[in-house]
Amino acid sequence: ELKVEQNPLFLSMQEGKNYTIYCNYSTTSDRLYWYRQDPGKSLESLFVLLSNGAVKQEGRLMASLDTKARLSTLHITAAVHDLSATYFCAVPPTGSARQLTFGSGTQLTVLP
């Protein structure tokens, strides 16, 4: 059974600071998704990482994937209040688009 663990689950940070959210998964997979969710809203696709070593950046967010370590990171640079949201990673097992296992989510609050 595929397990996906995110940490931290809750993160409070000051504006302007940097931080990293971690996503570990338990079985072989060569791709990983990151999503953002605002309160009361659905999941918005942030990044799709499709191979070992993949790195993607959008604004103050950068995501990377290490399939050998079964680890993805979401790095936040110089946080701003608008980044406050819950961030989820999700992993399909190798060779299957028919399952998608989610982490528990990281609730990020950026304080002024």
Place this chain on the structure above:
Amino acid sequence: DVKVTQSSRYLVKRTGEKVFLECVQDMDHENMFWYRQDPGLGLRLIYFSYDVKMKEKGDIPEGYSVSREKKERFSLILESASTNQTSMYLCAAIEEAATEAFFGQGTRLTVV
């Protein structure tokens, strides 16, 4: 640019009613999913479908059924709504090679 559309954002139904939640995608993806999201429980898979007229149970199928008569449409049916089915329902469409996975805007269902 809408990819996955759910028929209602908010829905209020009475206990015992039969409820239909509709999801339509415009990407021609094979796989479609229904999740529910509850505070503290994360996203839980109810049902998924990998082809027209095909369906598979997820982790919490009890009290639900689904229908996929056309590739672009995946319906979730609550046969007899109960108060414990009050939740946020999310539909997703995932391409077979798992290179992208998009969610609809969510339906917040309240059963009274």
